[in-house]
Amino acid sequence: MKSSVNILEKNKTKKIFRELGLLIFLIVLCVVFQAINPTFFTWENLADMLRNTSILAILAVGMMMVMITGGIDLSVGAIVALAGMVSALTVQYVPQLPAVVAILIGMGVGIGCGAVNGVLVAKGRIIPIIATLGMMNVFRGLTYLISGSKWVSAHQMSDGFKSIATSGIGPLNTLIIIAVVVVLIFYYFLNYNRTGRYIYAVGSNPESAVITGIKKDRILIMSYTLLGLLTGLAGVLWVAKFASAQGDTATGYEMNVIAACVLGGVSVSGGTGKVGGLLLGVLLLGVLQNALPLINVSTFWEDFIQGIIILVAILLNISVKRRADKNALKRREI
Amino acid sequence: MKKWMTVVCLLIVAAFVFAACAPAAETASQVPESSTESGEASAESSTEASAGTETTGSGKHAIVFKNTGNPYGEKEMEGFENAVKEAGQEAILRAPDQPTAEGQIQIIEELIAQGVDSITVVANDPDALQPALTKAMQAGIKVIAVDSGVNAQSRELFVNQAGSELFFFFKQKTAYEMCSGSGEFAILSATSQATNQNAWIEALQKIMESDEKYKDMELVKVAYGDDLRDKSVSETEALLQSYPDLKCIVAPTTVGIAAAGKVLTDKNLGGKVALTGLGLPSEMAEYIDNGVCEYMFLWNPLDLGYLAGYTAMALTDGTITGATGDKFEAGTLGEYTVVDASDGGTEIILGPPFRFDSSNIAEWKDVY
Numbered sequence: 001m002k003s004s005v006n007i008l009e010k011n012k013t014k015k016i017f018r019e020l021g022l023l024i025f026l027i028v029l030c031v032v033f034q035a036i037n038p039t040f041f042t043w044e045n046l047a048d049m050l051r052n053t054s055i056l057a058i059l060a061v062g063m064m065m066v067m068i069t070g071g072i073d074l075s076v077g078a079i080v081a082l083a084g085m086v087s088a089l090t091v092q093y094v095p096q097l098p099a100v101v102a103i104l105i106g107m108g109v110g111i112g113c114g115a116v117n118g119v120l121v122a123k124g125r126i127i128p129i130i131a132t133l134g135m136m137n138v139f140r141g142l143t144y145l146i147s148g149s150k151w152v153s154a155h156q157m158s159d160g161f162k163s164i165a166t167s168g169i170g171p172l173n174t175l176i177i178i179a180v181v182v183v184l185i186f187y188y189f190l191n192y193n194r195t196g197r198y199i200y201a202v203g204s205n206p207e208s209a210v211i212t213g214i215k216k217d218r219i220l221i222m223s224y225t226l227l228g229l230l231t232g233l234a235g236v237l238w239v240a241k242f243a244s245a246q247g248d249t250a251t252g253y254e255m256n257v258i259a260a261c262v263l264g265g266v267s268v269s270g271g272t273g274k275v276g277g278l279l280l281g282v283l284l285l286g287v288l289q290n291a292l293p294l295i296n297v298s299t300f301w302e303d304f305i306q307g308i309i310i311l312v313a314i315l316l317n318i319s320v321k322r323r324a325d326k327n328a329l330k331r332r333e334i
Numbered sequence: 335m336k337k338w339m340t341v342v343c344l345l346i347v348a349a350f351v352f353a354a355c356a357p358a359a360e361t362a363s364q365v366p367e368s369s370t371e372s373g374e375a376s377a378e379s380s381t382e383a384s385a386g387t388e389t390t391g392s393g394k395h396a397i398v399f400k401n402t403g404n405p406y407g408e409k410e411m412e413g414f415e416n417a418v419k420e421a422g423q424e425a426i427l428r429a430p431d432q433p434t435a436e437g438q439i440q441i442i443e444e445l446i447a448q449g450v451d452s453i454t455v456v457a458n459d460p461d462a463l464q465p466a467l468t469k470a471m472q473a474g475i476k477v478i479a480v481d482s483g484v485n486a487q488s489r490e491l492f493v494n495q496a497g498s499e500l501f502f503f504f505k506q507k508t509a510y511e512m513c514s515g516s517g518e519f520a521i522l523s524a525t526s527q528a529t530n531q532n533a534w535i536e537a538l539q540k541i542m543e544s545d546e547k548y549k550d551m552e553l554v555k556v557a558y559g560d561d562l563r564d565k566s567v568s569e570t571e572a573l574l575q576s577y578p579d580l581k582c583i584v585a586p587t588t589v590g591i592a593a594a595g596k597v598l599t600d601k602n603l604g605g606k607v608a609l610t611g612l613g614l615p616s617e618m619a620e621y622i623d624n625g626v627c628e629y630m631f632l633w634n635p636l637d638l639g640y641l642a643g644y645t646a647m648a649l650t651d652g653t654i655t656g657a658t659g660d661k662f663e664a665g666t667l668g669e670y671t672v673v674d675a676s677d678g679g680t681e682i683i684l685g686p687p688f689r690f691d692s693s694n695i696a697e698w699k700d701v702y
Contacts, residue, residue, distance in 0.1 A: 039575040048571045052564065149403045154596070154620035155699060166600050242563045243596050244617060247403030249563075251432070289565070293572030299558045 021320045022265070022280045025313055026287065033291040040291055047173065051165075053286030054179035055241070058234045059253075060260040060282050061186045061275065062227035067261055068190075068203040069223050070270025071121060071128035074254050075113065076231045078139035081249040083109040083235030085143050088152040088161075088245035095158040099240075102161055106236035107229050113139055114228015118221035136254075144247040154243035165241035175237055182230065187275040199223055204271030260285050263313055265321075284313060393422075394450040395646045397639070398441050399429040400458050400482065406588060406614060406635050407456070409702045410481065413636035414454065417643025420665055425643070426450060433561075435462035442466040445475075452476040452646040454493075457484045464488040476649040480642040486679030490649060490656040491672065493642045494681045495633040509551070509584050512608035512628070516550035517581035520573050522594055522611075524561040524587040533676070554580070559590045566593035574607070585611035591630060595621030615690050619699035622692055629691035635702065638684055641667055645682060656680055 034040045066073050083106040120131040167174050189196040201209040202219045210216050239245045264281025266273035292302045397414045399407040411427040418425035430437025435458045467477050467488040480493040542548045554577050559566030585591035591613040604626040613630045621627045644664035654660035660672040675681035
């Protein structure tokens with residue numbers, strides 16, 4: 001009994017340390033950027049950065065959930081475009097529509113798209129990467145179809161709709177508030193809710209999860225649907241933020257989302273992933289996007305530097321993880 | 335176990351095949367959609383449908399735009415089609431799903447197989463299309479570049495929206511006016527590889543060095559937004575952070591100028607930081623109305639496509655050979671003359687771009 005408590009405590013310190021590694025890396029990076037350009041740590045710049053990162057954070061939380069089940073969703077970029085386009089077209093034809101309704105419409109579209117993905121993966125038994133790759137093209141095509149490949153521009157959107165991304169409470173922008181609320185809800189859900197814990201069970205050992213009575217298919221469909229819901233929300237926010245809805249909105253953005261998850265320690269093979277680590281991954285990408293233009297190097301160097309920084313972060317993560325695994329093995333021997 | 339691996343590998347290959355097929359399907363399905371909506375170009379759908387079927391014969395002129403779903407490109411292709419239709423010939427409108435050279439090469443190969451008379455490209459890369467276009471020219475197909483050009487070896491003629499130096503002189507004057515003659519200004523461009531963007535920036539720097547008038551103006555940075563909304567926004571915000579005294583942003587790209595307009599509007603910087611460049615009237619209407627952007631420019635993509643259409647037909651029927659000094663009639667646009675281009679090839683210049691400001695934006699914002 002005593003030893004098991006001990007192991008638990010040890011585990012806890014390991015987990016904190018692992019996230020600390022990424023945190024320290026992020027802080028060092030920020031200090032370097034600040035040294036190169038002193039405007040980095042101004043309130044305005046940080047607010048810009050958080051605002052630009054909030055959509056990524058919302059998407060990454062959902063993606064993490066799906067990746068914990070051992071799946072992946074390549075269609076998020078396309079769902080962002082579809083949900084954004086549907087809500088923008090609605091606003092264009094019904095200008096007096098309240099912004100909240102526009103958000104709900106986008107979330108509804110997202111739920112529908114996510115549910116299709118979930119059913120294909122759970123009931124159709126199609127490998128997630130292929131099911132969502134196919135649906136990515138379907139959703140993208142739908143976006144072009146419903147818009148007639150035309151754009152919805154700023155002057156066709158109501159002020160109420162655009163204010164989703166410009167309003168705020170005090171100094172905090174609405175986008176940031178929504179992202180924080182989403183992250184908190186899912187932090188609670190994944191850590192303290194029974195259904196949330198089932199997601200981890202399904203991802204780390206599907207067979208035993210089924211034997212213990214967890215309805216695996218339901219959990220899978222739910223995960224993809226919840227990701228769809230978050231993606232729909234992100235789609236509306238995206239369109240409101242840039243005040244422009246196009247067919248090619250967020251093309252390839254799923255790669256940023258997956259990168260943020262992997263950087264944040266979410267395993268592609270399922271079963272592992274923490275909201276805390278994920279946030280650090282999201283922030284790392286956000287800081288890079290914000291700070292690289294500030295350090296005033298040529299675009300070619302920007303890409304190069306970004307690649308190197310991401311590689312170093314991943315290497316650091318792997319080495320810390322290996323050490324943690326080694327320690328865990330040692331404990332087992334005793 | 336090995337069997338499973340084979341099945342998985344096959345599935346992955348199948349998925350990629352599907353993914354590669356999808357763009358073509360999208361292109362075909364979306365053009366009729368847009369034409370039924372606009373009504374004015376209802377014949378477009380039939381043209382597009384015939385583009386898919388393999389037919390050989392003369393009187394077919396193809397245009398390959400950068401990517402699908404771009405309203406600017408739709409207008410340019412529509413102008414091209416109008417010109418070809420006027421002459422009673424057949425237009426083929428194609429574009430890859432993504433703005434890549436690979437997608438365009440694939441389409442060009444298909445067009446060569448179809449045996450078209452001419453191919454007009456709006457290139458995603460100045461050099462990457464050379465092998466495909468050379469092959470087309472060897473097959474007796476006339477090759478023309480329009481809007482975003484290819485190198486002199488891979489084309490017979492370039493239909494230029496405006497000579498780069500002439501154009502930027504024009505642009506520079508606007509930056510000059512907007513900065514009232516002195517101060518810092520920045521350029522927010524598309525990708526660092528886009529053909530026309532770099533030509534303009536080179537021309538601009540040449541002018542700034544040679545002309546005394548601009549000695550008080552300083553070009554602080556050329557930022558690249560990659561024609562992505564989120565990146566253009568980040569780049570604009572970085573410009574504002576790094577250069578607090580910035581007086582003017584020149585964005586010679588439609589995505590960039592709209593993103594910059596949005597940032598300046600959100601930050602209430604209208605009147606403090608001026609914005610000009612090339613923008614789509616529909617996208618910029620909001621920012622011209624609220625005063626963030628006093629005026630901006632764009633050539634009429636309908637006219638540009640129209641001129642390209644007539645150029646293609648004139649080359650095909652032998653009216654012109656693409657040599658300097660050749661003259662031809664381009665429908666309602668009047669007479670054009672082939673001139674030397676700065677890269678060693680020859681080109682036709684459309685003329686100065688159209689200026690959009692608060693007085694005329696209302697009538698244009700619904701056009702394109």
